[in-house]
Amino acid sequence: MGTRTETTPTPPRAGRSLSRRHLLLTGAAALVAGTAAACGQGQPSGGGSGSAASPSGGASGSSSAGLRPVSVAAIPIVDVAPLHLAKDQGFFEEAGLDVSIEATSGGAIPFPGVSSGQFDFAFGNVVSMMVARSQGIGLKFFCSGSTTTGEPGNDNVALIALEDSGYEDIRDLEGKTLSSNQLANIGDTACRQAMDKAGGDGGSLEFIEMAFPDVQAALENGQLDAGIVVEPFVTPALQAGFVAVSWPYAEANPELDTGGYFASEDTIEKDPELVRSFRAALVKGLEYAQANPDEVRRITGTYTKIDPKVLADVKLPRFRAEFDMAAQEELAATARTYGTIKGELSVPDMFAEL
Template identity: 35%
Template sequence: MVCQYLRRSRLEIAYYQYSYTGRRLDMLIRKLLPAFVAALTLGMAMPAQSADAPAEHAPAKITNLTVGVLPISDTVAVYIADKQGLFAKRGLSIKVVPAPGGAAATSGLLSGQMQFAFGSYVPFILAAAKGAPLVLASPTEMTSGVPSGLVVLANSKYKKTAELAGAKIAVSALANIGTVAIREQISAAGVDAASIKYVALPFPNMLAALEHGQVDAAWLVEPFLTQALEMGARVLFNPFAAPMPDVPMAGYMATKKYVADNPQIVARFNEALQEGADIAKKNPQTYRDMLPTYTKIPPTVAAKMQLNTFSSQAPQAGMQKLADLMAKSKLLDGHFDVAPLYQH
């Protein structure tokens, strides 16, 4: 049976979705980008709450920041950093708000309602390809550091990757890093990627969909991967294995103008965030204890789930590889140069 805590309201479930479809992103960017460009033309800066100060010294004046995140394991560093005063000692006061997908994060950044927003790089690349002036502010994860698996039930007819032709696979969104990675793995196994039908479901709903035969396989991350294994499910493959381990996974983005206007604020934010990530890496119990305070993960599950390994790097070559794979998967209309994402 699926664990009781998986039964959530639609609003709670939405927080687990990593990205929205390209169509929704396109609609949002068409709506917000003209106003953003007009503001740049008129010299209207995005709101910065205080003057900059050197990163190594806490300024006398506090800078208020709004940070969009998903309440998932991947964002534990920002909560650890906040609780342990790592932002405060750098003169920053953060307000964490939900950003349940790439469209919401991009909208929040372009409107100035958020200064930083977390998410998978796939929807941010999609937004940048449509003209959104986004840049990478703080990397947090490579695919190699994220526990992940394509799982099937114990009695499934699918025993290996090469047998997946024609299968229905549950993914958290139709346009995200999961679908990109799965396509690469099944293609390498000789499966026609076009034969796969992807079904977009929130992560908490996937185990039930497997049990009821609505899908044949599901792409799961933690804590759902651990729960699936406890139910007896089998992992066919890790989508983030070769050729994906050197690909950046997720991080915090900002607008190009905000970063250009506030370099020291960005530096202090990044320092605090990376220090929080270091604490999570060196003290797994601190990581596990923090999870139930901002997610719906019970302490009993947090105690045994696999933990993410964080990275302060997002190599441009790896990001370009991701964009090229997105083009190969038809998520992008041709080549996209990721260099602007790194131009602060």
Template identity: 40%
Template sequence: MRRFLAAVTAVMALLPAAACSAGDADNAAPATKVSVGVIPIVDVAPIYLGKQKGFFSSRGIDLSLVAEQGGAPIVKGVLSGKYEFGFSNVTSLMAAQADGAPVKMVANGITSNGRQGRDFSAIAVDQHSPIRDASELAGKRVAVNTLKNLGDTTVRQSVRKAGGDPSRIEFVAMPFPDMPAALQGGTVDAAWVVEPTLSTTLTQGGRIIASNLVDTAPDMTVAAYFTDTGLIDKNPDLVKRFTAAIDESLGYADGHPEEVRDVVGTYTTITDVVRISMILPTWPTTVNRASLQRLAKLAEQDGIITGEPDLDALLPGTPPGS
């Protein structure tokens, strides 16, 4: 009887706590649904890892990731309200900002590792191509994911640095995953490829002839996460929570390269050989402003950006229009 009474007492003692927990769950605020436009390349591995690890859900964010071909359509998606946030190369963001679009970076996205010949981004040719260096791309067809953007400027800079004529390149737009086959089939003479497409190209016999990001600026900030300044004004708390989750994701990715390799295989189709051989970038939480200034000058020189972007207003941590 004593054992029975003790058990009943223990159960009764747990009931208030259980009721309280149930009430707390019922009263908990629902997670905020957030859509982010991304590109299915190694660059966005941190945000996929962050979603897996709960860095967003722990901050009350129900994250949805939507793949696009390049930064330009993602900028349009954010400005139209299709996405709350987006991932875009910095050329697209600077061009949009220079044109008066209300875009604002909220976190760094990805940075070149700065290693010539061993960066995650490169200009590649087929193994049978007679092209030996970037100077020979004048008059040739070069694949990039989107026209009049980061690929154009950085490829031209590699050609310029090698002593060639960058004005004579014919750029061809195509998705990154289509580029290895285009090189093998002779549809294009060269391609700007980033991981995991770079390793796919190399495993199929392709050759690197230049590291275009390294040729453009040391430790170049390549892309960033951004939003519309209207969202910052309307919901600064959401922007703050999203930025904190991204920063945690970037730090985690930098410290766990093997998990990066694994997660890339969840949103792209890659072989084990490619997964193991991928060249990884770096994911610092800070933007390299000097590299953006350099890139902006080159983009303006190449006619990709009209007008000078206001980096004070565009970069994270500064109020819009300051």
């Protein structure tokens, strides 16, 4: 247990060729490739934003309608549907805000974007925030955004394998090679935590970095034993005959909040009313999304390239505003154990008091 080691992908198993189930997934993968490229839950970096559109210039100034312009960076995935619904339903406008949602091409982009003042707020995953805070970057969450359902078999993240793999649960993957779309981040950390909780050795898992659309083919050619996929790839994979060996987020902790909305410490300290008003409207969006799954699917179709037929069946995360602190402490402990967090980190300090 301890330090993660990287492995060289193994050659294809003899006699293994692409099957019809992989071909069935190819069309769906092509339709959602744009979304998948934006699903990267990377660690913070000092790079540029790469946003799809120019931000509105931060929270300064006022719009022609007398509303205060606010820019929010968010990767275009199902998890941020409540943000889009809050705008669609007029919750932000009622709060006096003109919110511009800027689609970003990767999960790491919002962190330097908010730090530099390019964006007022952003959505990001919790392990990326842990890494940022441990590196001394002054960012804090002020609202949760996406939470595991806590129900294996009915969650939006799964570890999939071939139907004839013989793997039935995460303990069967001890010592095996898995994929994650970003190494040393939330995917592999949650898998290690789920393995430890099941009585296995999370340190025995080997991970290689792989984009979600590539997992099925890698399983077919023997490069992987199992791979992490998120919706909209989970449901099509299961329909095509792959099996879910584990639902790692739900098994790591049924109350695990996986992502949330954050701001710079400077904004929180100098403009708390802006943060409070934005959060209040966002909370309405979260509550609306949780109560109206059909609306989540509808609005997701307006900002992603997911095939409507796929979107109709995908499993949704849970939406709530408050973080479960015990689950965050537990995840942070796992991240420390396996070297994802190397600097000092106070979990309570990750969250703003408004």
